[in-house]
Every structure is written in C-alpha cells, then in structure tokens.
Amino acid sequence: MFRIRLIHDDVLEADRVALTQVQSMLRAQFPGLRHETVDELPTLLRDPLAHRIRTFVFVAERQRQNDVRGFAILAHAPDLEFCYLDFISAAPKETGRGVGGALYERVREECRALGAKGLLFECLPDDPDDVSDPATLEQNRARLRFYERWGARPVIHTAYRTAIEPGGSTKDLPYLVFDDLGSGRPLGRDEAREIVRAILERKYAWLVTSEYVGRVVESIVDDPIELRPSRYRRKKVNAPSTPLPIDVPAHLRIPLLVAERHDVHHVRERGYVEAPVRIPVIKRELDRLPIFEPTQMRRFGREPIVAVHDDEFVDYLERVCAALPPKRSAYPYVFPVRNAGRMPDDLETRAGWYCIDTFTPLHKNVWLAATDAVDCALTGAAMILEGKARLAYALVRPPGHHAEHKSFGGFCYLNSAAIAAHHLGACAGGAKVAILDVDYHHGNGQQEIFWERGDVLTVSIHGHPRFAYPYFTGFEDEIGWGDGEGANLNLPLPEQVDGAAYDLALARALDAVRAFEPSFLVVCLGLDPGRGDPTGTWSLGASDFERNGRRIGALGVPTLVVQEGGYHTRNLGVHARHFFRGLWESATGRSLARADT
Missing domain, CATH: 3.40.630.30 (Gcn5-related N-acetyltransferase (GNAT))
Incomplete structure (x- = not known):
C-alpha cells in the first residue's frame, strides 16, 4: 500500500x-x-x-x-x-x-x-x-x-x-x-x-x-x-459534459482537534466566562466551512509537558486535582509576597504558591481537561511534522497562554501553545519556531517560558498592561534576556482599537515573524479582540478577523492554531469562521464560496 x-x-x-x-x-x-x-x-x-x-x-x-x-x-x-x-x-x-x-x-x-x-x-x-x-x-x-x-x-x-x-x-x-x-x-x-x-x-x-x-x-x-481524435479509446472516461463538483481535497483540509471531554471542566460561579459553551459555539460555525477534517486526538503523556513546565509544578497540579472532592473548587487566596522561602503543606493553601490571581480555581477535572488540551495541540503539531497538514487547529479549553514555567492563572493551567512550539522545534532538529499571540491579553506564559531562548520568537499583540490583565507584563521594553534577547516582541495597544489600528500592529508583528524566518508558526488565537467581549475593550468585527487570518496565512509557514480566549458567545463562532476562511484561502491560494457569509 x-x-x-x-x-x-x-x-x-x-x-x-x-x-x-x-x-x-x-x-x-x-x-x-x-x-x-x-x-x-x-x-x-x-x-x-x-x-x-x-x-x-x-x-x-x-x-x-x-x-x-x-x-x-x-x-x-x-x-x-x-x-x-x-x-x-x-x-x-x-x-x-x-x-x-x-x-x-x-x-x-x-x-x-x-x-x-x-x-x-x-x-x-x-x-x-x-x-x-x-x-x-x-x-x-x-x-x-x-x-x-x-x-x-x-x-x-x-x-x-x-x-x-x-x-x-x-x-x-x-x-x-x-x-x-x-x-x-x-x-x-x-x-x-x-x-x-x-x-x-x-x-x-x-x-x-x-x-x-x-x-x-x-x-x-x-x-x-x-x-486529435481518440486513437486508443472510442469514448472518454471520467469526462462528463458538465463540470465536476469541486470539493476541498483531503490533503488541504485543516485537522480539527477538539477535546471532547473539555466540558468536565466547568466552573458554575456567576460571571465565570470561560464556559464549556464556547467550544460548540465555535464548532457550529466552523462546520459551515468545508475545510476542516475532524481528527482523533493522540496521547503524548507527561514528557512534553515537563519539557516546558516545572516538574514539581506539574506534579502539584495533578495531585491537587486528584485530591479535591467532586463539585468543589479551590481558589488561591494566600500568596507568598513577603516570604517565598517556605511552601505550605496543605495542597489547597499551596495554590497561591503557584497561581498568579484569585479567580482561576482548581477542581477535580482541571488536570484532565488541561492535559487533553495539550494533547490536542501536540496532535496538530505531530500532523504538521509528519507532512500530513500545513495548517492544524486545536479547538480547546481551558486556554493556556497565561500559564508560565511554574505558575497558572488567567483561566490557564498548562501552556498548550508553548508545549507544542517546543515540541515542533525539538522534533525538527532544533528548527526555529515563532509564536504569534493575537489574544486581547498579553501572552505572559510563553514570554516567560522562552525568555532566555533564541530559537523561539514570541510576539504578542494585547491591551496595554496599565489597564489589561495580567497587568505586570507585556510592556514594550520586555525583549528577552541572554540568548533570548531580541526574541520577544510586545505590542501593547490602547483601550480603544478598531480594525485599522489593529492592522498596523499586526503588520509589525508579521514583519518580525518574517525576519525571524521560522520553520513553524504557532498562533495563539484569542477571539476576545472582538466587539462586545466581556473581557476586552476593542471593536474588531468579522471582516477584521478574516483580514487578520488572510495576512497570517500569507506568511506561507506551516501553522498550528491553538484556541485561547474569546467569551462573547453571540459573535465568537462567526469571528472564528471568518478568521479561518481568510487563513485557509491565503495559505492555499484557493477561494471558498461566499454562500455561508
């Protein structure tokens, strides 16, 4: 065969x-x-x-x-x-x-x-x-x-x-x-x-x-x-008088990785916007495009995770989730600001040792959902490495771009995008990888993880930290350290941003990616720059997301997209559909029918 x-x-x-x-x-x-x-x-x-x-x-x-x-x-x-x-x-x-x-x-x-x-x-x-x-x-x-x-x-x-x-x-x-x-x-x-x-x-x-x-x-x-008249066959084969229907060939479809058990991670407190409904809302709109191929997630185990995250931190997440009773959430509430030399023995109290905020709870199913998200991202990376796809999409939750080497927060527990980026580079013999974060919030996780590495470029377009989470990172003068100096680019923007203003920032980001000449690109796709998002202040619409996708696709680099934020469920799926239409059309040079607009 x-x-x-x-x-x-x-x-x-x-x-x-x-x-x-x-x-x-x-x-x-x-x-x-x-x-x-x-x-x-x-x-x-x-x-x-x-x-x-x-x-x-x-x-x-x-x-x-x-x-x-x-x-x-x-x-x-x-x-x-x-x-x-x-x-x-x-x-x-x-x-x-x-x-x-x-x-x-x-x-x-x-x-x-x-x-x-x-x-x-x-x-x-x-x-x-x-x-x-x-x-x-x-x-x-x-x-x-x-x-x-x-x-x-x-x-x-x-x-x-x-x-x-x-x-x-x-x-x-x-x-x-x-x-x-x-x-x-x-x-x-x-x-x-x-x-x-x-x-x-x-x-x-x-x-x-x-x-x-x-x-x-x-x-x-x-x-x-x-x-010339037919010389060997009297009748043409496979040549009907009407055009054949043009379907998207299998090799051009985007592997779609969805962690089916994502909904076991469900925090039911009022106002907690990182809800399971986000995934079906997006997927329902994506189903209107013929470019996706639902793909089974593979298991990769612990090794790729601890290649990026601290082993004790990973061990803590796994242990505390296993120890928590069903239907109970543990919120970090005590933080070692004055004395970080001694770690508390109690697992729930220790959450403040590893967490950067008070609104990212732990419960029994966090570990399961977070590792499934990682495995989806790694499966997409593997398909790119194997030459089976040029584009792959991990539609996952919880998000991951706020998770640092040994901390969680911002609804994020494990940094799926960073883990996949490291995996891509390592499996391709040390190839260069770029991470482009287009979430409304700063991608502090990958910035901190790759801070001293020059083989991974981290670029983030986000709300300025003077008003946007995580507040303490994301400034323009944060450019990396040691071998990583110059391999981190932050583009903080003001509270009010429309499509035209975003275009200018994205142009700078893409120029940096081109100059870096990566073998692979990982896109942290936040849909929270969209108009009306409860966690953001910008006003991007569907046409803006489509244009953004089109410009990213024009890079011509094998690309893994990992879902991050985006919480306004009325337009979440529409914005995702337009982004991927633009990305796919630009990356493949094909055109899709506009009937689903």
Missing part, C-alpha cells in the same frame, strides 16, 4: 528525504535532463512564484518506510489559470501497479481545486514517422493510451512540434497534450496562445528565441483549439 502526499517545501526532514529520492529518480529516468532543472527543485518550492509559476511535488510512498515509489511535479500559473505537468513517473518496479494512475488522479484533483482551465503537458510522439528509435515507439503509445483514459489528447494544427533550429529534425519532438479536467470546456484560441507563450518562455527560456516563440504562438489558429 502507498499514500500520495503533497510536499510544500524542504523544511521537514521527511520532506527533504522524499525530495532527495525524487531528484535521484529524475536523474536516473530522465538522463538528458538539465542538471539545473533537478538541482533547483527545492528552491522552486521555497520561492514558489520566482518564475511566475508555483511548483507542487506529489510523492507516492509506502507509509511506514517513507520510500518514494513514484512522483509528479506540477506547475501552476495563477495569472493564466492553467496547470502544466512537468513530470510524472513510477519507480521501475512499480510500473503497472497503479502508482501512475493514482498520481495522475491526484494531479487532476489539485488542478480542479486550483480552478485551472485545464492541464497541459508534453508526450513523445506515437507515429512511426516521428520516432527515431522504433524501440521507444511502443512506450510512447502506452503513455498516450494511458492519458486518453481521462480524455487527454494531443493538440493539433499548431507548430508546437517545430524544430528549434531552422531545418532541424522533427523526430522525437513532443506533442502538447490537453486535459480539460472533465469540464467539457475546450481552450479558446487566445487563451491557448497566452498559455503556450508562457510555457515556452517560462519553461524553456534557456533554449528558445523570441522569434521561435512568436512563430509557434501565431500558428494557433483554431478557435477553440482542436484535439
């Missing part, structure tokens, strides 16, 4: 290994290929529009061994809305086992999702008079027979097969093949001319002259273009 996976870049070790295998197969199976074409493949992925063409690499690999059994390289020209299949090949021992067909189906699926007018590619000729070596004739026929299963056939009545050198041989010059992707819509003459010009100028700039390009382009006179 094999899986087909889309490789976006060479950040992850698994992707670097796969790309190396693809390059080796290119050299072995296409011996006449220019060295530059093979060597620049990782660069094309990192800088997708450098040549006005975005490159996609698909690999068919055995799931356990990460052994590439076939690959396809697809180019997308967004300005002309067409796709070009550069290469598709199966490993020698995989020919005839369905690898090529599965890859081509996957490529067509991608083209439809991109909104392409069609897919074009080259195929060597299958007429004996056009082939110099009769031994290759049957191979050429087999390839064209293969593509004709999907209705793809050579374009005729053009000079595409003209020799580059005047008077040169036309032997072995390729056909240009067109696949309408099942739409039944042919290319018009003007469309075809633009596309052929782009193919020759962008793909063969090193080889062809402008005179040659003009001669080939002007030879396209049929309107619409004509394809």
Whole structure:
C-alpha cells in the first residue's frame, strides 16, 4: 500500500528525504535532463512564484518506510489559470501497479481545486514517422493510451512540434497534450496562445528565441483549439459534459482537534466566562466551512509537558486535582509576597504558591481537561511534522497562554501553545519556531517560558498592561534576556482599537515573524479582540478577523492554531469562521464560496 502526499517545501526532514529520492529518480529516468532543472527543485518550492509559476511535488510512498515509489511535479500559473505537468513517473518496479494512475488522479484533483482551465503537458510522439528509435515507439503509445483514459489528447494544427533550429529534425519532438479536467470546456484560441507563450518562455527560456516563440504562438489558429481524435479509446472516461463538483481535497483540509471531554471542566460561579459553551459555539460555525477534517486526538503523556513546565509544578497540579472532592473548587487566596522561602503543606493553601490571581480555581477535572488540551495541540503539531497538514487547529479549553514555567492563572493551567512550539522545534532538529499571540491579553506564559531562548520568537499583540490583565507584563521594553534577547516582541495597544489600528500592529508583528524566518508558526488565537467581549475593550468585527487570518496565512509557514480566549458567545463562532476562511484561502491560494457569509 502507498499514500500520495503533497510536499510544500524542504523544511521537514521527511520532506527533504522524499525530495532527495525524487531528484535521484529524475536523474536516473530522465538522463538528458538539465542538471539545473533537478538541482533547483527545492528552491522552486521555497520561492514558489520566482518564475511566475508555483511548483507542487506529489510523492507516492509506502507509509511506514517513507520510500518514494513514484512522483509528479506540477506547475501552476495563477495569472493564466492553467496547470502544466512537468513530470510524472513510477519507480521501475512499480510500473503497472497503479502508482501512475493514482498520481495522475491526484494531479487532476489539485488542478480542479486550483480552478485551472485545464492541464497541459508534453508526450513523445506515437507515429512511426516521428520516432527515431522504433524501440521507444511502443512506450510512447502506452503513455498516450494511458492519458486518453481521462480524455487527454494531443493538440493539433499548431507548430508546437517545430524544430528549434531552422531545418532541424522533427523526430522525437513532443506533442502538447490537453486535459480539460472533465469540464467539457475546450481552450479558446487566445487563451491557448497566452498559455503556450508562457510555457515556452517560462519553461524553456534557456533554449528558445523570441522569434521561435512568436512563430509557434501565431500558428494557433483554431478557435477553440482542436484535439486529435481518440486513437486508443472510442469514448472518454471520467469526462462528463458538465463540470465536476469541486470539493476541498483531503490533503488541504485543516485537522480539527477538539477535546471532547473539555466540558468536565466547568466552573458554575456567576460571571465565570470561560464556559464549556464556547467550544460548540465555535464548532457550529466552523462546520459551515468545508475545510476542516475532524481528527482523533493522540496521547503524548507527561514528557512534553515537563519539557516546558516545572516538574514539581506539574506534579502539584495533578495531585491537587486528584485530591479535591467532586463539585468543589479551590481558589488561591494566600500568596507568598513577603516570604517565598517556605511552601505550605496543605495542597489547597499551596495554590497561591503557584497561581498568579484569585479567580482561576482548581477542581477535580482541571488536570484532565488541561492535559487533553495539550494533547490536542501536540496532535496538530505531530500532523504538521509528519507532512500530513500545513495548517492544524486545536479547538480547546481551558486556554493556556497565561500559564508560565511554574505558575497558572488567567483561566490557564498548562501552556498548550508553548508545549507544542517546543515540541515542533525539538522534533525538527532544533528548527526555529515563532509564536504569534493575537489574544486581547498579553501572552505572559510563553514570554516567560522562552525568555532566555533564541530559537523561539514570541510576539504578542494585547491591551496595554496599565489597564489589561495580567497587568505586570507585556510592556514594550520586555525583549528577552541572554540568548533570548531580541526574541520577544510586545505590542501593547490602547483601550480603544478598531480594525485599522489593529492592522498596523499586526503588520509589525508579521514583519518580525518574517525576519525571524521560522520553520513553524504557532498562533495563539484569542477571539476576545472582538466587539462586545466581556473581557476586552476593542471593536474588531468579522471582516477584521478574516483580514487578520488572510495576512497570517500569507506568511506561507506551516501553522498550528491553538484556541485561547474569546467569551462573547453571540459573535465568537462567526469571528472564528471568518478568521479561518481568510487563513485557509491565503495559505492555499484557493477561494471558498461566499454562500455561508
């Protein structure tokens, strides 16, 4: 069995290994290929529009061994809305086992999702008079027979097969093949001319002259273009006369991690806004978007937690929650301001040793809910590390960004985002990670945890600490210490902030992230900057959240979103839906229907 996976870049070790295998197969199976074409493949992925063409690499690999059994390289020209299949090949021992067909189906699926007018590619000729070596004739026929299963056939009545050198041989010059992707819509003459010009100028700039390009382009006179009559099949397969419905492909969906037992953490005191209803309110709105894939949470145990939090602090949380009777909450009420040298023996009294406020209670189910939130975030991180997703969302509660190395508070007990960020960097060989906190309140937890580390950038946009919780942190002059100096950026804003003012702060935050050049991004998604939130004073609306998501998605960095605050349940879900619409559309280059607005 094999899986087909889309490789976006060479950040992850698994992707670097796969790309190396693809390059080796290119050299072995296409011996006449220019060295530059093979060597620049990782660069094309990192800088997708450098040549006005975005490159996609698909690999068919055995799931356990990460052994590439076939690959396809697809180019997308967004300005002309067409796709070009550069290469598709199966490993020698995989020919005839369905690898090529599965890859081509996957490529067509991608083209439809991109909104392409069609897919074009080259195929060597299958007429004996056009082939110099009769031994290759049957191979050429087999390839064209293969593509004709999907209705793809050579374009005729053009000079595409003209020799580059005047008077040169036309032997072995390729056909240009067109696949309408099942739409039944042919290319018009003007469309075809633009596309052929782009193919020759962008793909063969090193080889062809402008005179040659003009001669080939002007030879396209049929309107619409004509394809060679079917030679191998009488009837097209998978090519209905009406367009196929375009669904979001599975590989582009966002894994949605929801801790189903989050609601066991329920503080029923009047005015306690961090309530279980927050999760279904958000999820109900997200269900209106076709971009999410509900995903089962995995268990990661204690080790990732104590890699970020103090071991004694973690032990205390677990022990005190286990010891508390059902339906009873223990609030911190005595704090070691004058004498922090002696810890009280009583577990409930000791809460003040570890907590930073008086309104974050402990009860029997806190540990269960908080560790489930951590496991959701870690599952999303793992899916990104495994190359299964570029975006993942941990829709969790309780939130975590106020939890520091050995303290809890602000409704937060364990810092899920910080734990996931450390995990991403550590599992990727020390890769750099950026945390962007867009909650109304300062992300003091990750600031303190990574204060002396330069491998994790922490950025927070929040209400100024002179009026907003947690009051004692979040000032602009807090920039980190030691190795972490300069790796912490605070952007405190005034009490009244609208979308335009927020745009300026977000621009500074994103500039800092770009300059840091992280391999991964963790977004602490607070929805409390929204208008009417009981814990905030700002007035962002749905369009502002969508714009924020769009600008974050444009970073093009593998991104884990972890839910933090946001408590106005009337608009909470709407704001989340708009944020993710913008994030997904920007990150994928796709567009969603607006019917759910």
